[in-house]
Amino acid sequence: MVQSVNSALSNMLEKDEDVILFGEDIGYFGGVFRTSDGLQSKFGKHRVFDSPLSEGGIAATAFGMGINGLRPVVEIQFADYIFPAYDQIVNEIAKVRHRSGGEFWCPVTFRTPAGGGIRGGHHHSQSPESQFTHTPGLKVVYCSTPYNSKGLLISAIESNDPVIFFEPKRCYRGPFYGDPHNVPTWKGHSEAEVPDSHYNIPLGQARIAKEGTDCTVIAWGTMVHVAEKAIKDSGINCELIDLQTLIPWDKETIVNSVKKTGRCVIVHEAPKTSGFGSELSASIQERCFYNLESPIERVAGWDTPFPHTTEWDYMPSPARIIDAIKKTQEE
């Protein structure tokens, strides 16, 4: 996935002169996760460059560049460090189109590695998507594989709306099936093949990762793979939906699936309370109430800070997901 993100950035730098990249350590060094490796030497220091260590400064600068005709793609080194930029994102970037009567807008993309599973403790593990899904004016994307990371990132950059683009850092080098001792690479995965050339996956479109009839399981980021493993082990014929875009989420795919299966489990690693699962659960209930055979289940991170040594008791595990799937089959 490191290479596919890099390839998306490269395609966009090539295609559009107004695209520029900046962020902490992303220029000469190519980023602490290596996602912009080689791009500075390929496109020049004026298009791919380091920034001072200042997320608030990065966001504010991106705002200014964005309304003045550029298409900045900035990196926040870890999603946990997006909060110094929060004011600029929430009060400024998200609202400028609306508050200026449509005269200004800011097509900036914030890329940021998110999520747990790397023994990162409180501040290198959080998954703060719902802090942004709750902000009108922002699109929110969460990729999960090499293939969708590239197609989604290109669409995010091309979007004239600001996009918060989460990359599940645990999956940069391979999928994660919930077992920290099993560390596969992407090799051989059905979503590992990535064309070199430009392609889009439209924002707002979910991906049916596996078709099924008995329960709809919705996940994003790392949890897509954990849920896949759980489904396999559950012996129940579930449909797995990789949400991909959280705002705006793919109403049609989800509603159709839940109407078909009559049961639903939502999985995310962010805390449960006010997590995006709450929104999905409420909306699905509003739209599919008469098709539901059992209550919607949510499997999420606990409402606590993300721990260091005990992270495997924090992150949703296949066992917890299997239990939730089974519960939906009971009624």
Place this chain on the structure above:
Amino acid sequence: MSSEEEGNITIHVPDAPFRPGDNPVFDKWKWSPDDLKKPPIDCESEETSAHSRGLVRVIDDEGMAYGDWDPNLEYKEILQGLKHMVRLRIFDDRMMKMQRTGKLSFYMQSLGEECIAIAQTMALEEQDWIFPTYRQPGAQFVRGRSMVSMICHCIGNVEDNVKGRQMPVHYTYKKGRFISISSPVGTQFSQAVGVALASKYKQLNEVTITWIGDGASAEGDYHYGLNFASVYKAPVILNVVNNHWAISTHYNMASGSTNFASRGLAYEIPCFRVDGNDFLALYSVTKWARERAKIGLGATHIEILTYRTGAHSSSDDPSRYRPSNEHEFWPGGDPIERLKIHLIKNYDWTDEKHLQLENEIDAEVILAYKEAVKHGDLANGPYPSSDTIFTEVYENVPWHLQEQWDEMNKWKVD
């Protein structure tokens, strides 16, 4: 196109002076211990202008100490400083080795910067508050924390006083008035001002010291800290550790100015640039700042000039972004070596004694390590119970957490 020409037609982006493959060349330091006089303790900030643009030194290139800033410490005290520094270096080395075997997830060394927290904490009183970054763990040695307890935190075992919640190096040591280190860089810097103001409100003779990196000085917190300290005349010592690097970016990416110290002048806070590898100079300037804070004259701003000799962290490979021998050319040298030479030239310290000290400390560290791993380590456990995920989130456990806690117990893996 040269970078100057490029700068005229597009965005100016500074690059580090030396990158891999370049030959690092540094000018020899032009500053000597005689340059700068100690200003009166109640001076105007303007009177420190030369101090902020020069470099306060006590130990010269030959290891001799002199000048107005010489704190005239007793041999015993300087030797104590040297011991703490050697202790920290050997401790770091052991922890890096343990990290490679998976006994801890991550580590950050103080290599080349051992002097800073140790000299400055020694210059303070025991009631003073310490608001460090991850590169000032040495303050804990001065405040008497046991190595075993520090290792237990780093390897996240059942004796970790923060219960396996934080990454290694994120120490908390309340007994030593050493706050809990937090990963988001810079946050401690402005918080320290609040601690100092609370001490003032309570009319206590307490001063707070804090540090921030050259890189992190670009965060808002650095500027909030200076401003609040300036407005309220907080009894706080505000240090910027300029170790040349913030992961892969040179300090010229943190600021368009090459001088961090003089920023204090704009806030009317006295400011000094200090040789960060000079134990005596750091000690002396910190004493001055503490004295000034104590008599109600507020903050002092200090730039500590040093060099990050090691990798940023155990996850970092600096050979990708800087010449791997760059530190050998930097004129500031090595803080331990410099203090050792000073002691040899002026007291009855010898190479043999130094070697013996290293051996003793090595044995002490190995003993501490063996003791600590008895209580578990990250590779093998046992870990703090996962109940610790739910405790101390709030003062009391609310119902929704209790429900989730019960749920977790059904699925415990650790």
